[in-house]
Amino acid sequence: MIQLLANPQRFMDFSKWAAPIFGILAVALLGTGFTLAFAVPEGVEGSGGSGDAIRFLFFHPQLATMSMAIYAAMAASAFFGFVFRHLLADAGARAAAPLGAGFTFLALATGSLWGVKTWGTWWIWDAKLTAELVLFLLYLGYMALLAAIDDETKATRAANILAMVGVINLPIIYFSVYWWNSIHQGSSMGGNHLGPDYVAPFILNMLGFAALFCALWIVRVRAEVWRRKAGALAVQAAGKS
Amino acid sequence: MSGLGVLFRRELALAWGRGGGPMLALPFYACVATLLPLAIGADTGPLKAIATGSSWLALALTSLLSLERLFERDFEDGALDLLALGDEPLEAVCFIKCLVQWLATGAPLALAAPIAAMALGASPGLTPLIIATALLGGLGFSFTGGIGAALSIGSRRGGVLIAVIVLPLFAPPVIFGAGAISQAAAGLDWRAGFALLGGYSLFFTALGPFFMAAACRNALS
Known part of the structure; x- marks a missing residue:
């Protein structure tokens, strides 16, 4: 599959169909998921939020999971781009970063809204949050x-190295903040005991956000390919005149 | 004398000479430590509580100071090209550069760190541990910082870019180092934090030069 799609032309043919399919899938999954999420009974104390606050459960954990999954996808792309000098892998890493930052920002924002509703504070220096x-x-x-680097190829390769350093560091950072938090205070988050009503929208939204990322990622990689093509054509045209 | 020995002496001379190294790092460190009580207030209670932690924060910030010149200068005047073409592997060159960076700034700072911590109200009994953690942590800061410095070769943003790249990577050593000291201050076992700090620093001492060399080759290509 990866071998097959490594050819840019074949990737463009494939992604012309894949992007809208993932998009439709995302809309369908998130539509169903959010409909179910607003239909579940209100939460009780200790179940992740009383009243309507429970509904954060159906998009905040999903966004947070995606924010980490996207970094893994970006680092994997960066690795292939760095080792095999493949243009599509480079484009994949470049395209994933703003999406990942967006998902992470949304996870932080929804998290602090949820925090206000359930803990009564916008932010605590909990290990997960940090x-x-x-x-x-x-x-x-x-x-x-x-x-910051003018030459696009060099900038991409430098950024690829940084993504690989980052992915080595991420587990260490995770471990260290958990260690740090545990010497200050115990985790303030209780376990969630979810009924079956809650599981379906939880999983549907998880898949939905994943499909949404895939759709946006493919669209952005396609845009990168076109941008490169446009740049090459501009150079060609400048050479002729 | 071997090539790497010559390189070591050259780097050390460059880092120490012309007001570099400790002549720059120590005043900066003193300034940060002085601004802190001015910002927090002279009340000894809150200052004492943050004394060891803030001396670590100042260490992390100070270690960023000379990173900008670590590769950029050699890149600009062409010395990095010669080093890359030379007999010695570029990984070893990067290792030497970071080691000297640590000797010239990290090690003197480690000796100054307990003074700053004590001025802010830390117990004098912590001095050996503060020096030891600052030495180890400085090693980690130099080698992770070196990756940032190598990656930003040839960029137009220099120092600030390095800070943005590198500071998130400083989270684990700051946590382990400051954690070990605060545990010792509370009379708890500090060895876990110290061992983890050592692990992190030595891990990047071993791995960092490979990333730096890859980044240098990319910038020179």
């Missing part, structure tokens, strides 16, 4: 590096 914040900073650093 790790998510550091992840957001890693995305910003990647994008800053990409933007």
Whole structure:
């Protein structure tokens, strides 16, 4: 599959169909998921939020999971781009970063809204929250590096190296913030005991956000390919005149 | 004398000479430590509570200072091309550069760190541990910072870009180092934090030069 799609032309033929299919899938899954999410009974104390606050359960954990999954996807792309010098893999890493930053930002924002509803505070220095914040900073650093170097090929390769350093560091950062938090205070988050009513929208939205990312990612990679093509054509035209 | 020995002496001379190294890092460190009580207030209670932690924050910030010149200068005047073409592997060159960076700034700072911490109200009994963690942590800061410095070669943003790239990676050593000290201050076992800090620093001492060399080759290509 990866071998097959490594050819840019074949990728473009495939992605012409794949992007809208993932898009439709995302709309269908998220539509069903959110409909069910608003239909579930209101939460009781200790189940992740009383009253309507329980509904955060159907998009906040999903966004947070995606924010980490996207970094993994970006680092994998970066690795293939760095080792095999493949243009599509480079484009994949570049295209994933702003999406990942967006998902991370949304996870942080919905998290603090949920926090206000259930804990009565916008932010606490809990291990999970801190790790998510550091992840957001890693995305910003990647994008800053990409933007700061003039030569696009060099910028991409430098950013690829940074993504690989980051993915080695992420588990260490996760471990360290958990260790740090445990010497200060115990985790304030209780376990969720979910009934079957809650599981369906939870999983549907998880798949929905994943499909949404895939659709947006493919669209962005296609845009990168076109941008490169446009640049090459512009150089050609300049050479003729 | 071997090539790497010559390189070591050259780097050390460059880092120490012309007001570099400790002449720059120590005043900066002192300034940060002075601004802190001015911002927090002279009340000894809150200052004492953050004394060791803030001395670590100042260490992390100070270690960013000379990173910008670590590769950029050699890149601009062409020395990096010669080093890349030379007999010595570029990984070893990067290792030497970061090691000297640590000797010239990290090690003197480690000796200054307990003074700053004590001025802010930390117990004098913590001095050996503060020096030891600052030495180890400085090693980690130099080698992770070196990756950022190598990646930003040839960019137009220099120092600020390095800070943005590198500071998130400083989270684990800051946590482990400051954690070990605060545990010792509370009379708890500090060895876990110290061992983890050592693990992190040595891990990047071993791995960092490979990333740096890859980044240098990319910038020179």
